[in-house]
Amino acid sequence: MIWQLDIILLIIVVICALAAISVKDLLSSAILFGAYSFLLCLVWAEMGAVDVAFTEATVGAGISTAFFIGAIYHTSRRTKD
Amino acid sequence: MIRDFEGVIIKTVCRAVTPFIQLYGLYVIAHGHYSPGGGFQGGCILAASLILMALAYDIKEVKKQLSEKLNTIFCSLGVIIYAGIGLLCLILGANYLDYGILYKILPVDAAHARSLGILGVEIGVGFTVMAVMISIFLNIASGGQHEEGEER
Numbered sequence: 001m002i003w004q005l006d007i008i009l010l011i012i013v014v015i016c017a018l019a020a021i022s023v024k025d026l027l028s029s030a031i032l033f034g035a036y037s038f039l040l041c042l043v044w045a046e047m048g049a050v051d052v053a054f055t056e057a058t059v060g061a062g063i064s065t066a067f068f069i070g071a072i073y074h075t076s077r078r079t080k081d
Numbered sequence: 082m083i084r085d086f087e088g089v090i091i092k093t094v095c096r097a098v099t100p101f102i103q104l105y106g107l108y109v110i111a112h113g114h115y116s117p118g119g120g121f122q123g124g125c126i127l128a129a130s131l132i133l134m135a136l137a138y139d140i141k142e143v144k145k146q147l148s149e150k151l152n153t154i155f156c157s158l159g160v161i162i163y164a165g166i167g168l169l170c171l172i173l174g175a176n177y178l179d180y181g182i183l184y185k186i187l188p189v190d191a192a193h194a195r196s197l198g199i200l201g202v203e204i205g206v207g208f209t210v211m212a213v214m215i216s217i218f219l220n221i222a223s224g225g226q227h228e229e230g231e232e233r
Contacts, residue, residue: 058125
């Protein structure tokens, strides 16, 4: 537990989350969501919850990004709102 | 969505790296009961290797290796393994999924039987998670058609 590393990782996680919900391009949003999942995985691993970090890395960063990209190809790439 | 993609390097690298991803997935499942990982994570890694093949090649290539019928069989096989081990414990006179009682039919003591029981359950979970994840991806990517090439 290094609290400086915790603070830095949490700041990047929040930046990634805000970017993922505010960007207009849906493909960029999916990729930013993958980056958010991977950084959250680093936070879990740094806090000592290795099993949770493993699940986050496989499901959050690996599988769900592929699902999102598969879904985006069936809709328009840019958001309307 | 996924057309056959003209890129020799990408295709070759994806085909070469897929067995190692699958080996890692099997390692995660087999060591799930005493290290981080387990059936769910290992199944996801096994599914990710075939999703990588679907992204680099096309859906036909994946269905050549793992047909839809076999995928459905894997889906239910995992549940059968999980529930079967639970019911076996129930039949032998303990609670549902109380693996300690399995020493009656295995040539080991109760503590070792507990370890083998959880390994069997992890294998079942791995089968089902792998099959369901691949099935979800193929349905999303092809719009439920399971066909590739003509749509759009």
